[in-house]
Every structure is written in structure tokens, then in C-alpha cells.
Amino acid sequence: xxxxxxxxxxxxxxxxxxxxxxxxxxxxxxxxxxxxxxxxxxxxxxxxxxxxxxxxxxxxxxxxxxxxxxxxxxxxxxxxxxxxxxxxxxxxxxxxxxxxxxxxxxxxxxxxxxxxxxxxxxxxxxxxxxxxxxxxxxxxxxxxxxxxxxxxxxxx
Amino acid sequence: xxxxxxxxxxxxxxxxxxxxxxxxxxxxxxxxxxxxxxxxxxxxxxxxxxxxxxxxxxxxxxxxxxxxxxxxxxxxxxxxxxxxxxxxxxxxxxxxxxx
Numbered sequence: 001x002x003x004x005x006x007x008x009x010x011x012x013x014x015x016x017x018x019x020x021x022x023x024x025x026x027x028x029x030x031x032x033x034x035x036x037x038x039x040x041x042x043x044x045x046x047x048x049x050x051x052x053x054x055x056x057x058x059x060x061x062x063x064x065x066x067x068x069x070x071x072x073x074x075x076x077x078x079x080x081x082x083x084x085x086x087x088x089x090x091x092x093x094x095x096x097x098x099x100x101x102x103x104x105x106x107x108x109x110x111x112x113x114x115x116x117x118x119x120x121x122x123x124x125x126x127x128x129x130x131x132x133x134x135x136x137x138x139x140x141x142x143x144x145x146x147x148x149x150x151x152x153x154x155x156x
Numbered sequence: 157x158x159x160x161x162x163x164x165x166x167x168x169x170x171x172x173x174x175x176x177x178x179x180x181x182x183x184x185x186x187x188x189x190x191x192x193x194x195x196x197x198x199x200x201x202x203x204x205x206x207x208x209x210x211x212x213x214x215x216x217x218x219x220x221x222x223x224x225x226x227x228x229x230x231x232x233x234x235x236x237x238x239x240x241x242x243x244x245x246x247x248x249x250x251x252x253x254x255x
Contacts (some may be wrong), residue, residue, distance in 0.1 A: 153248060
């Protein structure tokens with residue numbers, strides 16, 4: 001029994017974009033939470049002022065991931081199949097690295113671990129599907145090509 | 157020479173393989189034209205061709221016409237399934253001498 005998953009590139013990009021947005025929202029929430037805790041501690045016990053490094057890291061990461069999410073939605077405009085393949089390969093590498101980092105560093109974030117693993121699997125299946133599509137397209141000739149070849153052969 | 161050649165009794169056989177696309181057609185045209193000039197007949201062994209595009213077919217059309225002008229022969233031997241499919245799609249399967 002064989003299963004075939006025809007996952008289109010656009011669904012993979014939309015899924016990756018949404019996953020990035022969720023990750024960005026989570027990091028923003030954690031960043032704001034860390035900032036509020038730091039502020040409260042400073043108010044109650046006094047401190048040197050300034051912003052904690054962890055707050056900056058979380059908010060910068062959140063911004064970077066948000067920009068990445070916007071890129072994913074922009075990539076939906078790409079029609080060339082070979083460019084889509086390169087894009088999906090990069091997406092697969094990115095999600096695989098994120099999955100490994102989450103497993104090693106933050107095992108407690110199981111929701112995001114599952115999300116990144118699902119994104120990796122979807123990217124992988126999408127690449128397989130795209131490769132088939134590229135192969136099928138390669139064996140086709142356009143009407144214009146057929147017309148020009150026949151003209152060259154003096155058949156028309 | 158980008159492709160292997162074999163000459164048997166003034167008949168040259170060029171053994172094509174892999175993808176025949178825009179990147180390779182210029183070299184193939186030069187080699188095949190030169191070989192056709194030096195021999196009475198030219199044959200393309202296309203059993204190991206994985207893919208051919210319109211530029212590859214146009215080279216074969218040119219060779220067919222050049223061979224006709226020089227009263228020589230150009231033929232395709234054992235085309236792979238992919239080559240046959242593209243030639244049929246282009247409605248040129250009967251145009252060439254296929255052995």
C-alpha cells in the first residue's frame with residue numbers, strides 16, 4: 001500500500017509563515033514578560049536601570065522571525081519551479097535546524113517542537129512533489145516550440 | 157569532443173547521454189556537423205538520453221537537412237522513451253530516420 005501526499009509549495013510556505021508568526025508572538029510575549037518582571041524587580045529592590053540582555057534577545061529574535069514570516073508570504077509570488085525547489089530546500093534546512101535547537105536547548109517548548117517538526121515534514125513532502133512536477137514539465141513542449149520546430153523542419 | 161564517437165565503415169556513431177539541453181546543444185552541433193562532413197553517414201545513439209529539449213531537436217533537424225544537402229544520411233538509433241515521447245509530441249517522429 002502506498003501513500004502519496006501532494007502538498008503544494010504555497011501551502012508549505014503559508015504553513016511556515018504562520019508557524020513563524022506564532023513563534024514570533026510567543027517570543028514577543030516572553031520578551032514583554034521578562035521586561036515587566038525586570039521592571040517590577042527594579043521598582044521593588046532598586047537597580048542599575050537599562051534593559052536586560054534576555055529581553056533584547058527575545059524581542060530582536062521575535063522581530064527577525066516576524067520579518068521571515070513576511071518573506072514566506074512574499075515568496076508565494078514566485079512561479080518558477082526551480083526557484084521554488086531551492087526555496088523549499090532552504091525552508092527544510094531552517095526547520096530542521098530549529099527542531100534540533102529546540103530538542104537540545106528548550107525541550108519544554110513541545111508545541112513549537114511539534115510545529116517545527118511538522119513544518120520540516122511538510123517541506124520534505126513538498127520538495128518530493130515539486131521534483132515530480134519539474135520532471136513532468138521537462139518532458140513537455142509548448143505549442144510555440146512545436147510550431148517553430150515544424151517550421152524549421154519545413155513541415156508547415 | 158564532448159560525446160564519444162565510433163566510426164564503422166565511413167559511418168559515424170555519436171553516443172549521446174544524459175540531458176541534451178540548451179547548455180549542450182552548441183557543442184553537440186559543432187561536433188556533429190564536423191563528424192558529418194568527414195563521414196558518409198551519421199547516427200545518433202540515443203538510448204541513454206534522459207531528456208531532450210527543443211534546442212536539441214532543432215540540432216537534429218539541422219543535421220537532417222545538412223545531410224540531405226550533402227547527399228549523406230542522418231539517423232537516430234534506439235531512442236530512449238523520453239526522446240521518443242518528445243519527438244512524438246513535436247510531431248517529428250516520422251521526420252527522422254529511426255532505426
